[in-house]
Amino acid sequence: MRKMSIVGILALLLLVIAMPASAQDEIETYVLGVAQPFTGPLGSFGTDFSKGIELAVEEMNAELEAAGSNVRFEIASADTEGTPDGAARAVQTIVQTTGAQVIVGPLTTSEVLGAKQFVDENDIVIVAPASSGAAAGIPDDNIFRVIYPSDNFAARAFAEIAVSRGYQNVAILHVDDPFGNGLSESFTADFTELGGGEVVSIGYAPDPTDLTSEATSLSAEVSRLMSAGDTAVLCVCFLADAQKLFQVTMIDPVLTSVEWMGIENLANPELLADAGHAELLQNANFISVSFVDTQTPLSQPFVDAFTEKFGAEPGPFTNYAYDAANIAMLSMLVVDNDGAAVSEILPFVSNHYIGTSVQAYLDANGDQAIARYGIYNVSEDATEFTLVGTYDGSSGELSLNE
Amino acid sequence: MPGPLLVDSLVRSLQVGSLYALMALGITLTMSVIRLPNFAHAEYITVGAYTALVVSLAVSSNPVVILGLSALAAALVALICHFAVFRPLEKRNPSTYTMLLASFSVGLILRYILFLLVDRFDLFDRRIAVPLEIWYRSNSIILTNVFFWVVPTTLGLVLALSALLNYTPLGREMRALANNFELARVIGIRVERVKSLTWILVGLLAGVSGALWGIYSSVNPLMGWLAILSVFAAAIMGGMSSFVGTILGAYLVSFSENTVMQLLNYYLGLDFSFKPAVPFIIIILVLLLRPQGFTEFFNRARGLQR
Numbered sequence: 001m002r003k004m005s006i007v008g009i010l011a012l013l014l015l016v017i018a019m020p021a022s023a024q025d026e027i028e029t030y031v032l033g034v035a036q037p038f039t040g041p042l043g044s045f046g047t048d049f050s051k052g053i054e055l056a057v058e059e060m061n062a063e064l065e066a067a068g069s070n071v072r073f074e075i076a077s078a079d080t081e082g083t084p085d086g087a088a089r090a091v092q093t094i095v096q097t098t099g100a101q102v103i104v105g106p107l108t109t110s111e112v113l114g115a116k117q118f119v120d121e122n123d124i125v126i127v128a129p130a131s132s133g134a135a136a137g138i139p140d141d142n143i144f145r146v147i148y149p150s151d152n153f154a155a156r157a158f159a160e161i162a163v164s165r166g167y168q169n170v171a172i173l174h175v176d177d178p179f180g181n182g183l184s185e186s187f188t189a190d191f192t193e194l195g196g197g198e199v200v201s202i203g204y205a206p207d208p209t210d211l212t213s214e215a216t217s218l219s220a221e222v223s224r225l226m227s228a229g230d231t232a233v234l235c236v237c238f239l240a241d242a243q244k245l246f247q248v249t250m251i252d253p254v255l256t257s258v259e260w261m262g263i264e265n266l267a268n269p270e271l272l273a274d275a276g277h278a279e280l281l282q283n284a285n286f287i288s289v290s291f292v293d294t295q296t297p298l299s300q301p302f303v304d305a306f307t308e309k310f311g312a313e314p315g316p317f318t319n320y321a322y323d324a325a326n327i328a329m330l331s332m333l334v335v336d337n338d339g340a341a342v343s344e345i346l347p348f349v350s351n352h353y354i355g356t357s358v359q360a361y362l363d364a365n366g367d368q369a370i371a372r373y374g375i376y377n378v379s380e381d382a383t384e385f386t387l388v389g390t391y392d393g394s395s396g397e398l399s400l401n402e
Numbered sequence: 403m404p405g406p407l408l409v410d411s412l413v414r415s416l417q418v419g420s421l422y423a424l425m426a427l428g429i430t431l432t433m434s435v436i437r438l439p440n441f442a443h444a445e446y447i448t449v450g451a452y453t454a455l456v457v458s459l460a461v462s463s464n465p466v467v468i469l470g471l472s473a474l475a476a477a478l479v480a481l482i483c484h485f486a487v488f489r490p491l492e493k494r495n496p497s498t499y500t501m502l503l504a505s506f507s508v509g510l511i512l513r514y515i516l517f518l519l520v521d522r523f524d525l526f527d528r529r530i531a532v533p534l535e536i537w538y539r540s541n542s543i544i545l546t547n548v549f550f551w552v553v554p555t556t557l558g559l560v561l562a563l564s565a566l567l568n569y570t571p572l573g574r575e576m577r578a579l580a581n582n583f584e585l586a587r588v589i590g591i592r593v594e595r596v597k598s599l600t601w602i603l604v605g606l607l608a609g610v611s612g613a614l615w616g617i618y619s620s621v622n623p624l625m626g627w628l629a630i631l632s633v634f635a636a637a638i639m640g641g642m643s644s645f646v647g648t649i650l651g652a653y654l655v656s657f658s659e660n661t662v663m664q665l666l667n668y669y670l671g672l673d674f675s676f677k678p679a680v681p682f683i684i685i686i687l688v689l690l691l692r693p694q695g696f697t698e699f700f701n702r703a704r705g706l707q708r
Contacts, residue, residue: 203675240526
């Protein structure tokens with residue numbers, strides 16, 4: 001009996017060894033890392049981005065299966081908590097536990113820079129869908145910021161608008177992080193190059209409880225600059241910070257007497273929900289520039305597929321994550337799951353990829369180089385932001401119809 | 403530094419200091435009576451602010467209604483946390499460290515429940531629907547309705563709290579509990595009842611301060627947590643037991659964060675990015691130089707330390 005069992009096992013082993021290669025040809029799985037902030041203030045973005053990536057992977061796997069390919073993608077996610085340290089930990093965890101070579105994410109420039117040292121040292125590729133801070137625009141590294149353009153374009157747009165409006169001096173209030181510092185520095189350089197006058201920058205620590213002293217200082221600086229010519233304020237603040245700032249500035253006689261410019265996330269109808277803030281922005285002839293999504297053949301299919309899968313429409317910028325995941329996966333299909341090789345091929349793949357909102361095209365820093373902006377101001381009834389112009393980052397052409 | 407700028411800065415310091423004081427009084431009360439350095443207080447403040455937001459959007463923009471309902475909501479949450487977590491833990495005779503950790507955990511749970519709700523109902527970074535109005539204007543000072551609500555409310559609540567502690571049976575029981583817990587129990591004070599009422603009082607204070615803080619700035623799930631360091635700095639200055647010391651500490655923290663920071667920026671060019679370090683510097687200085695805070699100055703006069 002025992003002899004029979006041994007013979008049986010041996011026969012089974014022989015059968016397995018003798019099986020044709022195609023039957024043994026297991027599915028080859030590439031791990032796509034996803035490092036996003038799933039918790040904290042940016043948690044809702046991270047969760048939505050993750051869904052966009054999940055949809056991209058599902059669609060890609062279906063296509064690969066239909067084409068008879070034995071490659072499949074699977075996702076390994078980790079929470080960056082929205083911080084640089086958290087991003088470094090998340091990327092490291094994904095790489096060390098799954099062997100992933102390509103990571104989609106993180107979300108912000110601070111997070112991207114937090115993970116930079118590890119990815120550079122280990123030939124890991126980061127494909128960041130929404131990071132735009134100028135500080136991460138570095139050539140010859142493994143960080144690719146696809147779809148969403150660098151803030152250098154927005155800074156140039158603000159400088160062009162400032163000159164067009166005849167501002168001689170500008171006072172900037174900016175969040176003191178890579179995003180705020182980068183935009184402030186780029187604007188200063190561009191404004192000076194275009195013949196503008198003095199620029200004063202006042203930084204504030206991220207997540208402020210209160211911006212009272214900063215507002216008072218801003219008021220004093222604007223008062224000083226006004227004696228030397230037309231002066232405007234450029235607000236490089238997140239929404240919650242701007243709300244705190246406006247509570248102070250709306251009763252300040254100096255700051256309510258000058259014109260204001262503000263970054264993209266301030267062209268938010270939520271700011272106009274407060275009558276006092278709406279009045280301040282309207283009286284200040286507030287103007288903002290915002291990256292413009294255009295319709296491509298992929299736009300509506302993405303929205304439809306997302307809505308069908310998750311039962312709700314995609315959140316803001318979720319399509320960027322979907323596009324970033326597709327660029328990452330296409331690159332891996334070309335050169336295999338090898339970070340160094342993906343880093344080489346990704347610009348080529350990216351430059352031939354039609355996104356859901358804009359054609360991807362990378363510059364020497366590996367950053368999105370096609371950048372079209374809409375220019376917005378407050379409508380006459382102060383209930384919404386209306387388009388009053390455009391700025392083409394590629395050609396530097398400004399069109400303003402105020 | 404130009405005179406009007408300094409005056410303006412002092413006025414704003416007074417307003418922010420009053421808000422810190424309201425928040426810090428609850429911490430001092432918890433520490434004195436319950437003997438818990440309660441970090442979940444930050445979330446009670448946030449609950450108050452979010453209640454104010456919802457009430458202002460859906461019920462009424464009358465500040466009295468807003469403040470009243472915010473106070474009640476935060477008191478309810480404080481009481482639930484007491485019965486669900488702190489009271490069962492106390493029965494196991496835990497160390498202060500255990501209770502401190504528990505308060506961190508309670509705060510974290512509340513914060514993420516808030517995140518979930520806020521995300522679900524799209525209430526990130528919202529303004530309470532109470533318009534800012536200028537009530538007084540001179541050459542160098544502009545005072546708004548918020549200033550006239552915040553400063554008198556703080557002073558009024560401090561006086562009411564003092565009266566409650568000094569002239570009511572509950573206040574006497576709370577003071578007895580603060581001075582000697584075991585003795586208070588032996589002489590027949592209903593300790594659990596006093597603790598529950600203290601939590602309600604703490605919640606009411608947190609709710610009012612959260613609503614006012616929200617009216618002053620904007621509302622998001624992190625607002626209480628972001629303010630808590632400055633608030634703890636104020637409470638530590640009061641030795642975590644003196645109300646007058648806490649209030650003085652609150653004004654000192656606010657004055658340091660605003661007016662002193664402004665002077666340092668103006669004369670030395672120190673960047674405003676260093677502002678968050680101010681409460682830490684104050685806490686360390688107080689702990690190094692005067693660990694008992696201002697308590698000694700007031701231990702015969704005010705608050706629970708008599």
